[in-house]
Amino acid sequence: xxxxxxxxxxxxxxxxxxxxxxxxxxxxxxxxxxxxxxxxxxxxxxxxxxxxxxxxxxxxxxxxxxxxxxxxxxxxxxxxxxxxxxxxxxxxxxxxxxxxxxxxxxxxxxxxxxxxxxxxxxxxxxxxxxxxxxxxxxxxxxxxxxxxxxxxxxxxxxxxxxxxxxxxxxxxxxxxxxxxxxxxxxxxxxxxxxxxxxxxxxxxxxxxxxxxxxxxxxxxxxxxxxxxxxxxxxxxxxxxxxxxxxxxxxxxxxxxxxxxxxxxxxxxxxxxxxxxxxxxxxxxxxxxxxxxxxxxxxxxxxxxxxxxxxxxxxxxxxxxxxxxxxxxxxxxxxxxxxxxxxxxxxxxxxxxxxxxxxxxxxxxxxxxxxxxxxxxxxxxxxxxxxxxxxxxxxxxxxxxxxxxxxxxxxxxxxxxxxx
Amino acid sequence: xxxxxxxxxxxxxxxxxxxxxxxxxxxxxxxxxxxxxxxxxxxxxxxxxxxxxxxxxxxxxxxxxxxxxxxxxxxxxxxxxxxxxxxxxxxxxxxxxxxxxxxxxxxxxxxxxxxxxxxxxxxxxxxxxxxxxxxxxxxxxxxxxxxxxxxxxxxxxxxxxxxxxxxxxxxxxxxxxxxxxxxxxxxxxxxxxxxxxxxxxxxxxxxxxxxxxxxxxxxxxxxxxxxxxxxxxxxxxxxxxxxxxxxxxxxxxxxxxxxxxxxxxxxxxxxxxxxxxxxxxxxxxxxxxxxxxxxxxxxxxxxxxxxxxxxxxxxxxxxxxxxxxxxxxxxxxxxxxxxxxxxxxxxxxxxxxxxxxxxxxxxxxxxxxxxxxxxxxxxxxxxxxxxxxxxxxxxxxxxxxxxxxxxxxxxxxxxxxxxxxxxxxxx
Numbered sequence: 081x082x083x084x085x086x087x088x089x090x091x092x093x094x095x096x097x098x099x100x101x102x103x104x105x106x107x108x109x110x111x112x113x114x115x116x117x118x119x120x121x122x123x124x125x126x127x128x129x130x131x132x133x134x135x136x137x138x139x140x141x142x143x144x145x146x147x148x149x150x151x152x153x154x155x156x157x158x159x160x161x162x163x164x165x166x167x168x169x170x171x172x173x174x175x176x177x178x179x180x181x182x183x184x185x186x187x188x189x190x191x192x193x194x195x196x197x198x199x200x201x202x203x204x205x206x207x208x209x210x211x212x213x214x215x216x217x218x219x220x221x222x223x224x225x226x227x228x229x230x231x232x233x234x235x236x237x238x239x240x241x242x243x244x245x246x247x248x249x250x251x252x253x254x255x256x257x258x259x260x261x262x263x264x265x266x267x268x269x270x271x272x273x274x275x276x277x278x279x280x281x282x283x284x285x286x287x288x289x290x291x292x293x294x295x296x297x298x299x300x301x302x303x304x305x306x307x308x309x310x311x312x313x314x315x316x317x318x319x320x321x322x323x324x325x326x327x328x329x330x331x332x333x334x335x336x337x338x339x340x341x342x343x344x345x346x347x348x349x350x351x352x353x354x355x356x357x358x359x360x361x362x363x364x365x366x367x368x369x370x371x372x373x374x375x376x377x378x379x380x381x382x383x384x385x386x387x388x389x390x391x392x393x394x395x396x397x398x399x400x401x402x403x404x405x406x407x408x409x410x411x412x413x414x415x416x417x418x419x420x421x422x423x424x425x426x427x428x429x430x431x432x433x434x435x436x437x438x439x440x441x442x443x444x445x446x447x448x449x450x451x452x453x454x455x456x457x458x459x460x461x462x463x464x465x466x467x468x469x470x471x472x473x474x475x476x477x478x479x480x481x482x483x484x485x486x487x488x489x490x491x492x493x494x495x496x497x498x499x
Numbered sequence: 500x501x502x503x504x505x506x507x508x509x510x511x512x513x514x515x516x517x518x519x520x521x522x523x524x525x526x527x528x529x530x531x532x533x534x535x536x537x538x539x540x541x542x543x544x545x546x547x548x549x550x551x552x553x554x555x556x557x558x559x560x561x562x563x564x565x566x567x568x569x570x571x572x573x574x575x576x577x578x579x580x581x582x583x584x585x586x587x588x589x590x591x592x593x594x595x596x597x598x599x600x601x602x603x604x605x606x607x608x609x610x611x612x613x614x615x616x617x618x619x620x621x622x623x624x625x626x627x628x629x630x631x632x633x634x635x636x637x638x639x640x641x642x643x644x645x646x647x648x649x650x651x652x653x654x655x656x657x658x659x660x661x662x663x664x665x666x667x668x669x670x671x672x673x674x675x676x677x678x679x680x681x682x683x684x685x686x687x688x689x690x691x692x693x694x695x696x697x698x699x700x701x702x703x704x705x706x707x708x709x710x711x712x713x714x715x716x717x718x719x720x721x722x723x724x725x726x727x728x729x730x731x732x733x734x735x736x737x738x739x740x741x742x743x744x745x746x747x748x749x750x751x752x753x754x755x756x757x758x759x760x761x762x763x764x765x766x767x768x769x770x771x772x773x774x775x776x777x778x779x780x781x782x783x784x785x786x787x788x789x790x791x792x793x794x795x796x797x798x799x800x801x802x803x804x805x806x807x808x809x810x811x812x813x814x815x816x817x818x819x820x821x822x823x824x825x826x827x828x829x830x831x832x833x834x835x836x837x838x839x840x841x842x843x844x845x846x847x848x849x850x851x852x853x854x855x856x857x858x859x860x861x862x863x864x865x866x867x868x869x870x871x872x873x874x875x876x877x878x879x880x881x882x883x884x885x886x887x888x889x890x891x892x893x894x895x896x897x898x899x900x901x902x903x904x905x906x907x908x909x910x911x912x913x914x915x916x917x918x919x920x921x922x923x924x925x926x
Contacts, residue, residue, distance in 0.1 A: 305680075307908050391683075395906055395908045
């Protein structure tokens with residue numbers, strides 16, 4: 081009985097904590113994005129606009145809640161709930177500090193993988209239930225995108241599990257010291273190194289796929305404003321829209337947290353226990369750990385927001401081909417590398433070295449396929465101020481041609497403008 | 500170039516590609532008219548509603564299992580740049596047909612012109628292409644001056660050129676920002692709007708209005724510029740140089756942006772000429788046609804400038820041509836400021852212009868292309884008939900050819916790259 085009460089209390093605390101963190105994250109995102117865009121951002125409500133998220137929440141909750149006449153009443157109402165519940169349940173097993181989780185599950189990673197797939201159901205329901213073509217397109221886009229990018233995430237998680245020999249998040253973070261063949265290896269935690277340095281390829285894949293999983297720029301395809309006008313959420317307003325919004329930010333926060341837990345040593349790296357010494361009380365170590373963990377999460381979230389302020393949006397076919405042709409093969413290569421390293425007991429830094437050519441491969445792919453400046457062949461013609469009779473109106477001007485451009489086409493010089 | 504009538508939306512059933520062919524899925528499943536999915540989707544009514552909004556357009560189904568979905572984009576849609584409306588027939592994510600609808604902003608400008616004296620028409624022209632107002636005014640006063648054989652004072656011409664080129668930069672900045680928004684990038688639009696505001700501040704100081712200037716007159720300009728005009732513009736130009744560089748750096752060569760725009764919506768030179776494209780949209784297709792070069796008006800034959808020409812004719816070229824054009828415009832303004840001398844700003848004329856009987860066509864290079872004005876005068880103080888050749892409208896002609904076969908997201912980007920302004924399309 082006390083156990084149940086404790087769990088309920090924990091869930092309530094988690095919910096309240098998540099709410100405040102989500103509010104903080106919305107403020108953080110708006111402020112940072114504004115700074116990137118040379119704006120002031122929220123600045124009116126409260127000091128530095130800190131109370132703006134609260135004002136927004138009040139506004140959203142008191143707004144009229146509209147349902148399109150043709151919409152399926154049940155699907156339309158149930159979709160936001162179907163999105164927000166898995167987003168919340170994911171957090172149940174996330175440890176904020178050593179042993180500080182609502183329910184520490186030994187199969188933590190498996191639990192996370194299982195739950196995180198569920199979000200797509202809610203988006204599909206919303207897309208179909210709104211009786212809007214834009215919603216439906218958005219819902220289908222979300223389904224294709226989320227299901228595709230789930231695979232690299234899962235495969236990277238498996239690689240991490242292989243390295244730390246555990247699927248328990250506490251062990252992943254805690255620098256789970258494994259004894260293999262009489263040799264102790266330690267990753268994070270006590271003076272170890274975070275997995276980001278051991279498996280940079282895994283981190284890159286995980287972060288990119290995580291962005292796609294969140295529907296964040298440059299993968300914000302399923303609610304692309306300029307195409308499907310908000311996708312599955314387009315018909316929602318008021319509290320229901322706020323629910324989607326909440327789930328979205330909880331997920332953003334979750335992917336950031338998972339990145340920190342898996343690759344940056346969570347609360348533990350560098351460890352406060354080693355800094356403060358054994359004599360420090362446990363609650364101080366834990367409090368510092370939680371603060372440290374949150375700070376790391378916000379750094380990752382800042383990178384996500386930075387991406388949003390920088391990149392345009394990919395097209396759906398480019399997204400799918402990038403996922404299936406690049407990320408999934410790479411994630412399997414990463415998995416196999418990790419397995420080989422562990423099986424033959426090579427030193428872990430060999431994994432870092434082998435990751436580098438693959439990382440370079442991603443860059444090469446993006447560069448070669450899309451962005452080779454040598455393909456930029458804009459030539460420029462030039463008009464003189466005083467033109468003699470019979471001289472062509474336009475003469476080629478070479479100083480203006482970008483480097484590496486093929487020679488100018490002489491045909492243009494004498495070519496008459498229009499027929 | 501495909502025949503505009505030969506669309507998927509009105510091909511007779513027996514002449515469709517799959518007519519009479521045995522289906523791989525067994526006998527033909529759809530014996531009824533396969534028609535566009537024009538009703539509701541999802542919700543309570545389910546997927547395939549029967550009622551069709553356009554009974555005269557039975558659509559072609561690619562196979563018995565798939566129907567085209569009719570997607571209505573606009574007139575209220577973030578990506579249609581005003582009140583343009585596209586009816587898209589889509590197959591999955593791909594556009595198989597497109598019907599553009601215009602006229603939501605029709606104000607009868609050309610007819611209104613017949614009831615105004617020439618100096619009043621200028622205000623109507625401000626409202627055609629409402630992001631390059633000075634250029635519109637210039638088109639009109641050039642036509643009237645040509646009809647009346649007026650010699651415009653040199654200083655007035657230089658001031659006109661400065662204002663028009665600044666307006667070209669402002670218009671292209673707006674284009675770059677909205678184009679980035681179409682492609683999904685948020686930040687460039689704020690950078691470009693920041694710089695556009697600075698240009699508009701100059702306009703406001705000069706004409707008293709940020710957009711609807713009513714500043715050019717038949718035979719000159721309304722009043723001379725302020726004394727600090729040159730200094731302010733010079734200061735502005737250096738800021739613009741930096742601003743254009745910023746947009747260029749954040750957007751132009753980004754991998755994602757290139758992925759979205761390179762090779763999308765390609766139109767070659769001859770096709771572009773056939774469709775009547777003009778301006779940057781034409782020059783991007785490797786046709787170096789610029790009215791300022793071939794039929795110099797004002798004093799464009801006194802300045803040196805480059806004409807950026809694209810090579811591929813794709814969306815990216817249409818974008819980059821405009822970026823390069825902004826830099827050239829900065830150069831033109833610098834030269835104009837250097838060559839400007841004090842002097843009269845109005846030709847000695849009657850207060851109310853009364854052109855002789857006759858007709859005239861004059862055109863000028865607007866930010867969007869070849870802006871032509873055709874006036875028939877019966878010798879009165881109002882035109883008998885006035886016709887505008889709006890470059891946006893003519894550029895829009897190629898839209899269907901460019902979009903069909905591409906993705907929905909490409910349709911948005913292609914429409915953005917044509918850079919239409921609905922005030923000018925609908926008039």
